[in-house]
Amino acid sequence: MNLMAEILIQVIIAFLAGSLLLGLHRKIMARVQRRPGPPIIQHLLHSLKFFFKETGFPRTVSKVFYIGITFILALIWVVGVIAGPVAHDSLLILFGVYAVYKIVEHNAGSSSGSPYGKLSCVRAVLSAATELPLFAAIVFVYLVTGTMNIGEIITYQSVNGPLIFTIPLAAVMFFMLIITKSPYSPFAITKDKALISGFETEHYGLLRGFMHFSEAIAWYVMLWVFLTIFSGPLTAAGYLIGMILITFITAFINATTPILSPNHSVMTQITIGAICFFGTVIMIFTGVVA
Amino acid sequence: MISQKVISIILLVLSTIAILACLIIDFDAWIVYAVAIFAIPAWILSLGLLTMAKPKPEDVEGRLKEPFTGY
Numbered sequence: 243m244n245l246m247a248e249i250l251i252q253v254i255i256a257f258l259a260g261s262l263l264l265g266l267h268r269k270i271m272a273r274v275q276r277r278p279g280p281p282i283i284q285h286l287l288h289s290l291k292f293f294f295k296e297t298g299f300p301r302t303v304s305k306v307f308y309i310g311i312t313f314i315l316a317l318i319w320v321v322g323v324i325a326g327p328v329a330h331d332s333l334l335i336l337f338g339v340y341a342v343y344k345i346v347e348h349n350a351g352s353s354s355g356s357p358y359g360k361l362s363c364v365r366a367v368l369s370a371a372t373e374l375p376l377f378a379a380i381v382f383v384y385l386v387t388g389t390m391n392i393g394e395i396i397t398y399q400s401v402n403g404p405l406i407f408t409i410p411l412a413a414v415m416f417f418m419l420i421i422t423k424s425p426y427s428p429f430a431i432t433k434d435k436a437l438i439s440g441f442e443t444e445h446y447g448l449l450r451g452f453m454h455f456s457e458a459i460a461w462y463v464m465l466w467v468f469l470t471i472f473s474g475p476l477t478a479a480g481y482l483i484g485m486i487l488i489t490f491i492t493a494f495i496n497a498t499t500p501i502l503s504p505n506h507s508v509m510t511q512i513t514i515g516a517i518c519f520f521g522t523v524i525m526i527f528t529g530v531v532a
Numbered sequence: 533m534i535s536q537k538v539i540s541i542i543l544l545v546l547s548t549i550a551i552l553a554c555l556i557i558d559f560d561a562w563i564v565y566a567v568a569i570f571a572i573p574a575w576i577l578s579l580g581l582l583t584m585a586k587p588k589p590e591d592v593e594g595r596l597k598e599p600f601t602g603y
Contacts, residue, residue: 245564246554253572296585309577316573324565448584452577 245328252327253320253459256466260458261286263465263489267425270493289458292451300354303444307353312449315346315456322463326470330393333380336467337373340419343460344370347432350453354444362443365431371508372422372429375415375515382412382522383471392470399474406472409525411518413472417488418514420464424492428499429507465489536581543578547571 265282272279299305318339325335344366351363384390386409387398399405406413422429445453462485469476469484476484502510550571554564 244555244558245561246551246568249564249568250551250572253568293580293583294585296587298587313573313577316576317569320569320572324568329565448580452580455576 249320249324249328252323256319256323256327256459256462257289257455258286258458259485260460260462261289261454263485264425264458264461266486267489267493267496270490271426271497274494274497285454285458289451289454292446292454293448295447295451297447297449300444302354302356304353307349308445309449311346311350311353312445312452312456314342315350315453316459318342318346319456319459319463323459326392326463326466330391330396332390333383333392333395333467333471334390336463337377337380339463340376341373344373350445351432356444358443362432365504368504368508369422369429369431371511371515372419375511375518376419378515378519378522379412379415379419382409382526385526392467395471396475404472404474409522411521411525413468415515415518416468416472418511420468420488421492421495422511423460423464424489424496426496426501427492428496428502429511430501431504431507540578540581543574544582547575547578551575 262282265285268284269279269282299308322336322339325331325339347366348363351360351366383395383405386405387395389395421427465485465488466481468488469481473484550567554567
């Protein structure tokens, strides 16, 4: 198949699947909290609807920066789709995508001139604590498989079995990243309701729809990467079931857990990360991990 | 506002041509990746800037003066 056609198809799948999964996430959270909740298709409809809503650019914003940051957000997750589902390239590219994502959160907040956005921008720096366990998880995958290449990691697992059984604590560290980025997460300090919508507060109308588009792709890519590097070679049905299952688990956790204060959030993430890190190191040195 | 519309149309046309070119011609992979990374977000953003509803003339000033919609 033509490479551009493959990229376009994968981006569309990521957007549609990501939007529906985020809609499912809201629905499950609502049902856990004994509310009817919105239809599963709501997130997708919102994303499309915002493109036709009235949009203005307040005088307080840095206009090029304000619009440009939404462009960069979409750009990095298109890179995520290419490095992941399309090319099966290096995990380091995906780590870079996530690192830039934190910078985008930071700058989206600061570009608006709003106090809510700016406070969220400061918290985005704190929430970078999630990157440490993510990096550690990637290092452990490298130590076990001897490669950073996603295609080669899939091949390794087809011979040796899924990595989730070999290095389960590294999978927990990666899963913590997924919880952190899921909507209404206990670790979502950048979007604490005390900050309205955090760094997204002043991006409304078209720009909010554009950010929804990127976030749907981001959710799909993160789930895809987790399933691919820890659950071995999967079929399309396997990915679908895995993504629904992870969305269900994160929705259940988020529906029953209040958002933590920034210092508690960071300390919890670092503590879980440290336990999993040293646990995996012990497993490697005691020969539990071959 | 007019310059924004002109820039959006130019961006939309350029990104459409770039994507179509990559669909028709088999370029090297790195060229297709570069085009996809920049042209797909540019196409969506420029289309959105053209399709978004604009404030009514009597509301324009109020919208721009509104410091933060979050309030």
